Amino acid sequence: MSQAVSLCTSLTLLEPDPAHYDAAVDTMLEVLTELTPIVEPAGRGRVFLGMDGLGRLFGSPPQLIDRALRSLFRFFPAPLVAATRAGMAAGKFGAWVAAASARSGQPVIVSDDTLASFLARCPVGALPVDPLIIQRLERLGIHTLGELRRFPEPALVAQFGEAGRSALAWACARRIDPVLPWHRPQPIQVSLDFPNPVGLTESLHGALDQLADRALTRPARRGRSVTGVRMGAHLEGGGSWFVQTVLREPTSQRERITAPLRAKMAISPPPKAVETLLLDFTNFGAPSVQTGLFDRKVESGRAAGGYEFHHGEVPPTLRDAVKELKLRLGHSPLYRVVEIDPWSRIPERRHALLSFDP
Amino acid sequence: MSHRPHLKPLDQPKVVTVRTDESGEPTHVRMPGKPARPVAVVRERWRIDDEWWRQAISRDYRVIVLDDGKVITLYHDLLNGLWYVQKG
Numbered sequence: 001m002s003q004a005v006s007l008c009t010s011l012t013l014l015e016p017d018p019a020h021y022d023a024a025v026d027t028m029l030e031v032l033t034e035l036t037p038i039v040e041p042a043g044r045g046r047v048f049l050g051m052d053g054l055g056r057l058f059g060s061p062p063q064l065i066d067r068a069l070r071s072l073f074r075f076f077p078a079p080l081v082a083a084t085r086a087g088m089a090a091g092k093f094g095a096w097v098a099a100a101s102a103r104s105g106q107p108v109i110v111s112d113d114t115l116a117s118f119l120a121r122c123p124v125g126a127l128p129v130d131p132l133i134i135q136r137l138e139r140l141g142i143h144t145l146g147e148l149r150r151f152p153e154p155a156l157v158a159q160f161g162e163a164g165r166s167a168l169a170w171a172c173a174r175r176i177d178p179v180l181p182w183h184r185p186q187p188i189q190v191s192l193d194f195p196n197p198v199g200l201t202e203s204l205h206g207a208l209d210q211l212a213d214r215a216l217t218r219p220a221r222r223g224r225s226v227t228g229v230r231m232g233a234h235l236e237g238g239g240s241w242f243v244q245t246v247l248r249e250p251t252s253q254r255e256r257i258t259a260p261l262r263a264k265m266a267i268s269p270p271p272k273a274v275e276t277l278l279l280d281f282t283n284f285g286a287p288s289v290q291t292g293l294f295d296r297k298v299e300s301g302r303a304a305g306g307y308e309f310h311h312g313e314v315p316p317t318l319r320d321a322v323k324e325l326k327l328r329l330g331h332s333p334l335y336r337v338v339e340i341d342p343w344s345r346i347p348e349r350r351h352a353l354l355s356f357d358p
Numbered sequence: 359m360s361h362r363p364h365l366k367p368l369d370q371p372k373v374v375t376v377r378t379d380e381s382g383e384p385t386h387v388r389m390p391g392k393p394a395r396p397v398a399v400v401r402e403r404w405r406i407d408d409e410w411w412r413q414a415i416s417r418d419y420r421v422i423v424l425d426d427g428k429v430i431t432l433y434h435d436l437l438n439g440l441w442y443v444q445k446g
Contacts, residue, residue: 154398157427345406347444353366
């Protein structure tokens with residue numbers, strides 16, 4: 001950066017402002033939702049729209065695209081919207097390739113019967129698979145989807161597993177992924193303004209704890225555990241910063257919420273002093289395990305799916321169910337898988353079923 | 359009524375019908391209750407010879423991919439000549 005500034009003294013540096021970018025994306029999604037309820041964001045700056053059935057309302061495919069773009073002019077600068085690239089095809093992969101090959105102001109529309117031939121010219125790099133698979137394909141001399149299609153499916157599956165099967169299906173236009181409607185749960189947001197910008201980590205940690213306590217006591221959160229959190233800041237002199245994380249387990253305990261955020265902050269601290277600290281609970285899980293004083297509800301065995309039974313920790317509901325089955329049948333018909341000789345070369349010797357009778 | 363816990367076997371091999379070529383390599387596999395499917399690729403192969411001091415085991419294993427993309431573990435029991443499919 002210093003080299004760039006020294007080479008070009010009139011250079012203007014713009015600080016990244018991820019909070020502003022995310023707000024812009026949210027605005028874009030809300031605007032497009034007015035056109036169609038089936039909107040699926042796919043990373044910053046890319047969005048899929050489900051346009052099936054809208055022809056009678058808004059006209060031909062070119063008119064549909066034009067309407068979508070014109071709706072963005074209400075909120076975004078004209079040069080930004082004019083630079084947008086759009087494509088329409090059956091399925092998300094076809095539409096993505098069409099948009100990527102389009103020019104600004106010249107959307108590409110691919111009909112269903114020409115999709116396969118359109119994709120044939122596309123480079124394998126467009127496939128939404130592991131980049132290592134793309135590398136291997138190119139090393140094998142396969143550079144386009146048309147070349148990929150010449151290979152039989154079993155050969156691709158043997159080389160690349162299920163990803164090979166998917167890649168072939170996309171290349172042949174056999175796989176049509178529908179647009180999935182976007183649902184964003186209403187986040188809980190709290191913020192704290194500092195009278196003077198704060199740069200000390202300990203101060204930010206203390207502020208984070210306060211924000212977490214406030215967010216947890218919000219009536220909107222009551223009864224729900226938290227699974228996704230995001231911490232952001234408005235920085236001194238402009239710009240913003242954020243870190244976010246998905247919690248390993250749904251929780252409503254402050255320490256379990258703030259600890260991963262502190263760890264992320266240690267790895268990627270705010271670049272400047274903080275004027276405002278923000279905390280969002282972005283995703284929520286099952287109802288919290290905290291029970292009320294007079295709450296008699298007991299978690300059912302079905303709700304405890306994937307429960308690992310340690311000695312003596314069988315849920316009471318399961319214990320009752322086994323007792324009832326034994327009364328009816330004379331024995332417990334349930335079994336659990338136990339290890340016998342897990343390293344045996346003979347597969348049937350590794351595990352066995354042991355009757356389950358707690 | 360007392361009930362003593364007991365073990366049931368898991369991942370037991372199942373007999374299948376296999377057509378082979380002149381060199382003994384499987385070309386078609388018919389799983390129980392299903393039509394025969396051609397073998398597309400043999401991915402892996404290994405042999406087990408074990409428990410000679412008890413009831414000897416001698417198996418020639420292969421991981422094969424059928425023409426529909428399904429992957430199965432097949433072995434040829436070298437003692438009784440039958441073919442089996444097995445998980446694990």
